[in-house]
Amino acid sequence: MELKKVFVPCLAVFIIMCISTYSLGGSSVFKVDREFYPYYPSLIKWNKSNVDFVPPEECAECHPDKYEEWSGSVHALAFKDPVYQGELNKAVKAVGHEISRQCEGCHSPVGVVTGEIKKPGLKGLSSIAVNGVSCDVCHSISDHTHWQTPSHEPENGSFIMTPGVETKEGSVRIKRGPKAPEEGCGEDFHECVESPLHLRAEICASCHQVYHYDSHFPLEATYLEWKHGPYAQREILCQDCHMVNIDTFTKSADTFKKPEKSEYHHYFNGANYLLYFLASGAAKKAGDEELAANIQHKYEMAVNRLKSAADIEISPVHQEGVLSEVKVRVKNIRAGHNLPTSLTNVRQMWLEITAKDDKGNVIMTSGTLDKDGQITKNARLFNSDGMGDDFHFAIDPWIVTSFSRHDTIPPRGFKDVYYGVPLPSGVKNISVEAKLRYRQADQKVAEALLGAVPEDIDLAATYGLTKVPTLPVVDMVTKSSKLSVRK
Numbered sequence: 001m002e003l004k005k006v007f008v009p010c011l012a013v014f015i016i017m018c019i020s021t022y023s024l025g026g027s028s029v030f031k032v033d034r035e036f037y038p039y040y041p042s043l044i045k046w047n048k049s050n051v052d053f054v055p056p057e058e059c060a061e062c063h064p065d066k067y068e069e070w071s072g073s074v075h076a077l078a079f080k081d082p083v084y085q086g087e088l089n090k091a092v093k094a095v096g097h098e099i100s101r102q103c104e105g106c107h108s109p110v111g112v113v114t115g116e117i118k119k120p121g122l123k124g125l126s127s128i129a130v131n132g133v134s135c136d137v138c139h140s141i142s143d144h145t146h147w148q149t150p151s152h153e154p155e156n157g158s159f160i161m162t163p164g165v166e167t168k169e170g171s172v173r174i175k176r177g178p179k180a181p182e183e184g185c186g187e188d189f190h191e192c193v194e195s196p197l198h199l200r201a202e203i204c205a206s207c208h209q210v211y212h213y214d215s216h217f218p219l220e221a222t223y224l225e226w227k228h229g230p231y232a233q234r235e236i237l238c239q240d241c242h243m244v245n246i247d248t249f250t251k252s253a254d255t256f257k258k259p260e261k262s263e264y265h266h267y268f269n270g271a272n273y274l275l276y277f278l279a280s281g282a283a284k285k286a287g288d289e290e291l292a293a294n295i296q297h298k299y300e301m302a303v304n305r306l307k308s309a310a311d312i313e314i315s316p317v318h319q320e321g322v323l324s325e326v327k328v329r330v331k332n333i334r335a336g337h338n339l340p341t342s343l344t345n346v347r348q349m350w351l352e353i354t355a356k357d358d359k360g361n362v363i364m365t366s367g368t369l370d371k372d373g374q375i376t377k378n379a380r381l382f383n384s385d386g387m388g389d390d391f392h393f394a395i396d397p398w399i400v401t402s403f404s405r406h407d408t409i410p411p412r413g414f415k416d417v418y419y420g421v422p423l424p425s426g427v428k429n430i431s432v433e434a435k436l437r438y439r440q441a442d443q444k445v446a447e448a449l450l451g452a453v454p455e456d457i458d459l460a461a462t463y464g465l466t467k468v469p470t471l472p473v474v475d476m477v478t479k480s481s482k483l484s485v486r487k
């Protein structure tokens with residue numbers, strides 16, 4: 001009797017403790033203030049007033065150049081992106097609607113605070129929601145809460161949007177930017193406020209640190225990789241490589257010299273040539289040749305950026321005068337953060353090696369693609385493997401709570417790979433070709449994501465895709481070397 005009296009309340013307390021530990025934001029290390037962060041698991045904040053958000057087409061009327069540069073950018077596509085929509089759809093099915101706020105807080109921030117987005121898909125949404133990371137998102141950012149977040153680091157959209165304020169004279173729309181405003185700035189449409197934040201990497205950090213929605217594990221940590229590296233120390237910011245054309249980016253990376261004011265453009269160009277490939281196809285299909293050409297230009301920029309990011313050195317390792325191994329050094333020469341960065345457990349960057357004897361016979365290969373587009377097992381990849389709580393391999397961002405392997409190359413750093421080569425008798429020289437190859441994802445992963453798009457996205461009608469094509473591979477660097485077997 002007595003035992004039961006004690007046991008039942010104890011059990012009740014235990015269950016309550018369990019529930020509160022495992023429900024969203026219950027960790028004692030990563031404490032969550034849900035009043036401070038009303039859109040949790042997104043950490044965005046909104047200073048609400050009568051001033052509404054403005055779609056990008058309206059900004060375009062007075063800022064046509066900026067609009068053209070931004071159009072077709074990955075920011076413009078952040079919400080429409082079919083790969084994103086496929087993953088979002090899977091996330092909502094697996095975890096429930098609440099997680100979609102986390103995703104959309106970065107992929108369509110205005111859609112979250114206005115509550116307009118109710119489910120995956122694009123149907124019935126206004127321009128400002130569909131246009132992802134648009135003008136009024138960035139130019140309404142008035143501050144950040146990077147040190148108040150559950151991780152006390154920038155994460156999951158920890159910025160504050162203030163599109164305007166109420167004054168005695170009425171509502172005032174305010175846009176924040178890099179300049180001290182001159183007379184007439186914004187004409188009668190908006191007032192201008194000088195914002196030093198827009199000239200710092202912290203304006204990008206809130207969205208370029210993607211943490212697990214509940215455990216706060218850093219799934220993507222581009223900003224911190226940058227901050228802990230040589231470019232941050234020399235004040236070369238995200239903007240100095242990603243808001244300029246390719247020539248200016250290589251100059252920023254090589255000389256640590258900041259671009260001129262006039263060299264900045266709203267391209268936000270990175271490495272995702274696959275998305276540009278899909279989006280320019282969609283623009284062509286819709287009959288918008290101008291947009292298709294604009295996106296094609298961004299596609300070329302992304303490919304050229306990848307082709308400038310790395311270098312390879314091949315050298316022989318001799319033991320007792322005989323070639324024992326081939327050393328391949330892969331250097332990150334121009335990425336301001338790790339190479340690759342961001343979705344390191346999805347992106348694939350790997351070495352393909354072919355060694356031949358004097359007669360041209362292949363004596364060793366590694367990292368070739370088989371007929372199904374799979375990379376051979378012995379390949380050396382530079383990326384990471386995610387794992388869930390059960391220590392098993394996982395890819396989906398709501399499951400991955402740590403990396404079992406995290407093998408990317410730090411900025412201005414390198415990794416060495418050693419290959420054993422079987423030497424046929426009598427061979428004097430061997431020739432070695434090394435290629436550093438890149439693609440957005442494994443073929444099967446891409447097929448799974450594109451296969452999960454919400455019903456209102458018709459891949460055939462919009463993108464002309466009846467099946468997922470073989471993912472294009474970019475060769476970032478190719479080097480060959482002839483090595484003598486005896487030293």
Ligand code: HEC
Nearest residue numbers: 083084087088091102103106156157207209210275342343
């Ligand atoms: C903190 C901001 C942030 C949050 C939260 C976030 N993302 Fe992202 N997402 C990004 C950024 C930045 C990239 C681009 C990284 C890159 O290109 O490697 C990205 C890229 C992606 C991609 C790859 C798109 C492509 O075309 O290759 C997918 C898919 C994606 N996110 C899905 C999601 C889902 C689903 C969620 C919610 C579970 C989510 N994201 C939450 C910022 C965020």
Ligand code: HEC
Nearest residue numbers: 056059063066067070075133134135138177178198264266
């Ligand atoms: C991802 C954030 C982001 C987005 C989206 C964005 N901007 Fe900017 N914008 C910036 C940053 C950062 C700067 C400062 C860089 C610079 O010096 O040009 C800037 C600068 C500006 C400036 C002042 C610089 C000048 O040369 O006059 C204007 C005007 C501007 N943006 C308008 C726009 C418009 C219009 C759009 C949409 C078509 C837009 N921005 C989208 C981040 C953004």
Ligand code: HEC
Nearest residue numbers: 054059062135139175176177178179185186187189192193
């Ligand atoms: C009626 C015309 C008009 C419209 C519409 C307009 N702007 Fe402007 N804006 C201007 C003018 C004029 C300037 C000053 C010259 C310049 O920087 O281009 C300016 C300046 C800016 C600046 C620079 C502020 C600074 O201090 O650095 C930003 C940022 C900006 N606008 C963003 C926006 C955004 C975002 C939108 C859409 C929500 C928008 N503008 C819509 C006319 C307009």
Ligand code: HEC
Nearest residue numbers: 074078081106107203204207238239242268269270271272
């Ligand atoms: C409101 C959130 C947000 C802010 C602020 C933001 N980004 Fe992004 N950014 C994203 C998302 C989301 C994506 C990925 C969209 C996708 O792949 O579907 C992205 C993609 C990118 C890419 C393209 C990546 C690729 O794979 O090609 C670059 C480059 C980039 N951002 C640079 C910047 C820079 C530089 C800044 C600061 C000036 C910035 N971003 C600020 C959300 C943001």
Ligand code: HEC
Nearest residue numbers: 208223226237238241253270271272309334335336340341
């Ligand atoms: C010194 C130049 C440089 C600086 C500084 C730099 N980047 Fe990059 N970034 C690159 C290069 C080169 C690539 C292509 C190789 C790669 O994916 O790492 C890239 C790729 C990216 C991608 C695409 C990843 C993908 O999977 O497609 C994102 C997102 C990105 N950068 C964001 C940022 C942000 C945010 C900052 C600032 C915190 C920043 N970058 C600073 C050069 C730079």
